[in-house]
Amino acid sequence: MFAYYLDLALRSFRRNPVLTALMVLALGLGIGASITTLTVLKLLSGDPLPQKSARIFTPLLDPTPADGSATPAYMPRWWGNLMTYTDAMNLLSAHQAERQAVVSLVKAKIAPSQAGAYPFYSNGVMTTADFFAMFDAPFEYGGGWSAQDGENRAPVAVIAARLNDKLFEGKDSVGRTVRVNGHDYRVVGVLKPWAPQPRFYALALGGTSYGMGDGVFLPLLSARADHMNPENYSCWESGANLQRLETAPCAWVSIWIELAHASDARAYTTFLSNYAHQQVALGRFSDPKVWFYDLMGYLQEQQVVPDDVQMQTYLAFGFLLICIVGTVGLLLAKCLGRSHEIGTRRALGASRAAIFAQFMVESGMVGIAGGVLGLLFAEIGLWEIRHEPVQYAHLAHLDPTMFLATFVVALVASLVAGLLPALRACLVAPAPQLKSV
Amino acid sequence: MEIQPILSALRKHKIPATLVVLEIALACAVLCNAIFMIGQRVGELRMPNAIDQNGLVDISVNGTDPRFVNADIPRDLAALQHIAGAIDAAAITSVPFGKSFGTDSVSAKANDPDASGASRYMFTRTGPRTLGLRLLEGRFFNEDEYADSKLGDNISVPSGHVVIVTQSLAKRLWPGQNALGREMWMGDHDYTVIGVVANVARPGGDVIGHDYAYYATFFPLSPDPALTDYLVRTTPGDRTRVLHAAIAKLHALSPQAVIAGQTLTEIRDSAFANIRSTVWMLVQVCLVMLAVTAFSIVGLSSFWVGQRRKQIGIRRALGGTRAQIAQYFQTENFLLSTAGVAVGMILAYGANLYLLAHYQLDHMPWYYLPASAAVLWILGQLAVLGPALRAAAVPPVVATRST
Numbered sequence: 069m070f071a072y073y074l075d076l077a078l079r080s081f082r083r084n085p086v087l088t089a090l091m092v093l094a095l096g097l098g099i100g101a102s103i104t105t106l107t108v109l110k111l112l113s114g115d116p117l118p119q120k121s122a123r124i125f126t127p128l129l130d131p132t133p134a135d136g137s138a139t140p141a142y143m144p145r146w147w148g149n150l151m152t153y154t155d156a157m158n159l160l161s162a163h164q165a166e167r168q169a170v171v172s173l174v175k176a177k178i179a180p181s182q183a184g185a186y187p188f189y190s191n192g193v194m195t196t197a198d199f200f201a202m203f204d205a206p207f208e209y210g211g212g213w214s215a216q217d218g219e220n221r222a223p224v225a226v227i228a229a230r231l232n233d234k235l236f237e238g239k240d241s242v243g244r245t246v247r248v249n250g251h252d253y254r255v256v257g258v259l260k261p262w263a264p265q266p267r268f269y270a271l272a273l274g275g276t277s278y279g280m281g282d283g284v285f286l287p288l289l290s291a292r293a294d295h296m297n298p299e300n301y302s303c304w305e306s307g308a309n310l311q312r313l314e315t316a317p318c319a320w321v322s323i324w325i326e327l328a329h330a331s332d333a334r335a336y337t338t339f340l341s342n343y344a345h346q347q348v349a350l351g352r353f354s355d356p357k358v359w360f361y362d363l364m365g366y367l368q369e370q371q372v373v374p375d376d377v378q379m380q381t382y383l384a385f386g387f388l389l390i391c392i393v394g395t396v397g398l399l400l401a402k403c404l405g406r407s408h409e410i411g412t413r414r415a416l417g418a419s420r421a422a423i424f425a426q427f428m429v430e431s432g433m434v435g436i437a438g439g440v441l442g443l444l445f446a447e448i449g450l451w452e453i454r455h456e457p458v459q460y461a462h463l464a465h466l467d468p469t470m471f472l473a474t475f476v477v478a479l480v481a482s483l484v485a486g487l488l489p490a491l492r493a494c495l496v497a498p499a500p501q502l503k504s505v
Numbered sequence: 506m507e508i509q510p511i512l513s514a515l516r517k518h519k520i521p522a523t524l525v526v527l528e529i530a531l532a533c534a535v536l537c538n539a540i541f542m543i544g545q546r547v548g549e550l551r552m553p554n555a556i557d558q559n560g561l562v563d564i565s566v567n568g569t570d571p572r573f574v575n576a577d578i579p580r581d582l583a584a585l586q587h588i589a590g591a592i593d594a595a596a597i598t599s600v601p602f603g604k605s606f607g608t609d610s611v612s613a614k615a616n617d618p619d620a621s622g623a624s625r626y627m628f629t630r631t632g633p634r635t636l637g638l639r640l641l642e643g644r645f646f647n648e649d650e651y652a653d654s655k656l657g658d659n660i661s662v663p664s665g666h667v668v669i670v671t672q673s674l675a676k677r678l679w680p681g682q683n684a685l686g687r688e689m690w691m692g693d694h695d696y697t698v699i700g701v702v703a704n705v706a707r708p709g710g711d712v713i714g715h716d717y718a719y720y721a722t723f724f725p726l727s728p729d730p731a732l733t734d735y736l737v738r739t740t741p742g743d744r745t746r747v748l749h750a751a752i753a754k755l756h757a758l759s760p761q762a763v764i765a766g767q768t769l770t771e772i773r774d775s776a777f778a779n780i781r782s783t784v785w786m787l788v789q790v791c792l793v794m795l796a797v798t799a800f801s802i803v804g805l806s807s808f809w810v811g812q813r814r815k816q817i818g819i820r821r822a823l824g825g826t827r828a829q830i831a832q833y834f835q836t837e838n839f840l841l842s843t844a845g846v847a848v849g850m851i852l853a854y855g856a857n858l859y860l861l862a863h864y865q866l867d868h869m870p871w872y873y874l875p876a877s878a879a880v881l882w883i884l885g886q887l888a889v890l891g892p893a894l895r896a897a898a899v900p901p902v903v904a905t906r907s908t
């Protein structure tokens with residue numbers, strides 16, 4: 069029976085090729101546009117650490133000093149969602165979580181050892197020992213540095229695969245030396261290609277939110293001992309001295325923690341709140357307010373998905389709706405033109421259900437054709453985005469889920485669009501249609 | 506044209522008529538909001554910037570030894586000024602739309618809770634000339650003011666120094682008053698305003714479209730490691746050549762430095778890249794959407810015409826002219842479009858209110874509603890033209906045929 073309906077549908081398409089083409093085109097355009105924007109939205113609002121993001125947290129304190137020496141009121145959270153070194157180190161050494169790492173970014177000038185090669189900048193991360201294990205950064209060679217090395221200001225570094233390719237032709241470079249901002253660091257580990265999207269740990273630190281990932285990772289104390297300054301800082305006294313950021317009235321680091329269970333968050337919040345109250349009592353802070361975000365909550369708080377992208381998604385779905393209404397109209401037009409054919413089939417014994425099934429098969433076929441065309445349009449749309457000068461351009465690819473979603477959306481859209489014409493068709497009374505012949 | 510017979514005919518085709526109305530309503534709602542968003546973004550793309558935008562090139566030099574900065578900067582500037590085609594050169598901390606040097610909290614009073622964020626530009630002696638700053642009031646800095654302005658290890662020049670502000674910032678800090686001679690507070694430091702310049706955009710792309718996009722301060726600075734960029738002013742025709750010559754020269758002078766150069770137009774363009782791609786995307790969606798709407802009107806009207814061939818024939822046989830037949834379909838479409846845009850304008854307004862509440866979007870000015878309505882009216886009339894003419898071509902003899 070199904071094969072017969074398919075055959076009938078094909079015949080009907082052949083009878084009205086222009087109308088059919090218009091329907092498929094309308095559906096294809098609507099699906100193409102919505103899948104394109106949905107892919108971008110999904111990509112931008114993705115989970116950078118899906119396996120453990122519920123256990124990764126970042127705390128935040130209000131560093132407004134109690135002595136009123138700051139005039140920072142021009143924006144809420146004027147300290148730029150950063151932490152002071154003192155507070156971050158206090159939380160780090162309290163060891164109240166499974167793992168914890170203090171993070172800051174640095175512009176790393178890398179001087180290649182090859183003759184005639186100009187030095188270049190790479191994204192640098194100044195951090196502490198737990199960083200790699202906490203964020204599941206995969207190693208190709210070697211590993212991270214120990215907490216002991218970090219505290220001893222050892223000149224050690226972990227480099228990214230990209231940098232290892234550039235400096236050491238991708239070979240095992242553990243034990244070799246890399247020159248960062250004029251200082252020699254011994255490579256202890258080489259990462260596999262690793263670039264979480266978005267680059268969540270850099271959001272408050274002055275880096276880009278998406279991109280190729282970082283190039284070189286240095287122990288925070290070692291890098292600071294070599295006078296490396298953070299990319300982003302917020303100081304509330306204009307006399308602040310950059311060489312003494314550790315004690316200056318400045319916020320310039322983030323701290324990330326990993327808890328054994330997501331349910332431990334309550335206990336950590338209590339600890340954090342006690343700490344803030346203690347600082348108020350000591351006369352450092354004026355407000356004991358604390359914030360404690362899990363990874364996905366933090367991404368939302370930082371508004372990592374641009375407003376424009378969200379509005380474009382609404383727009384695309386508005387557009388898809390227009391395309392579906394258009395397709396309903398065209399299918400209906402086609403079906404009304406076939407009252408005669410339906411009347412004949414009904415008179416020859418086809419049941420209402422059979423007519424309904426026939427029309428649903430027909431609109432389902434329009435849907436699948438629209439889906440294929442929509443996939444094509446989505447690929448064109450994503451190709452266009454890849455050639456736009458936006459940070460996330462190179463990530464804009466159709467993934468398998470979206471590929472499947474295209475067809476589900478197409479089929480559902482077309483079946484919804486076909487419902488009305490099919491109902492109309494099966495209500496056609498056979499007798500009057502035959503009489504006019 | 507008689508409307509009554511059209512309405513009664515439509516009453517017999519409620520569902521197709523409703524679909525056309527719905528289609529036009531949705532198209533109107535999306536079109537209004539999309540055009541409004543395009544209008545806002547295009548306004549941002551045109552954002553003025555009172556410097557010699559087209560004649561400037563910027564070369565950043567990083568990773569030189571800070572101890573030799575007193576000798577390096579004058580040496581580099583002299584070399585840059587000798588490039589053929591270079592008019593002026595200056596060292597500067599950041600450039601409009603480029604990488605930010607940080608944001609200061611500035612206010613008209615000490616410890617003022619009503620402070621505002623502002624970007625700071627610091628440059629050497631030739632700065633105002635090289636940038637092409639337009640002085641509106643007061644004066645530029647004098648030699649002594651450049652000479653005694655040093656950062657040392659601090660992030661600001663010493664208290665009591667002089668500052669130039671943009672017109673926007675002057676209005677924000679001292680509304681309706683003369684800014685010259687006033688004290689501007691920056692944290693616990695204060696500076697005397699000696700000049701007001703025409704609006705210069707702040708660094709970074711995230712300020713675009715906000716009222717604080719021009720909140721900028723200018724400070725004189727003697728050679729200092731914070732001066733990471735060189736600006737060279739040339740003519741638009743010479744700028745690519747001058748840029749390459751400048752990069753080569755700086756590479757030769759500081760082989761250990763990391764050197765990168767761009768024209769200021771390129772820097773501006775990359776700051777606006779997101780906005781431009783949004784505009785392009787919105788324009789595409791609008792055009793395709795209008796095309797889809799037109800297609801479905803063509804499809805439905807053609808079908809109607811096909812269905813009513815016999816009635817058309819009868820009317821023609823009874824003396825109806827071709828023009829009257831065409832007019833019938835045009836009027837019918839006009840009525841449907843009117844109902845569509847009426848619903849559509851309400852939807853558009855509702856969508857705008859929703860976006861307003863959730864995203865950074867302004868109130869849509871009222872004229873977007875009739876403008877989109879007019880577009881859809883015209884679109885409808887054009888789309889129905891083909892089917893209407895085909896209807897007009899139906900010969901009266903059809904009336905005599907049995908089917």
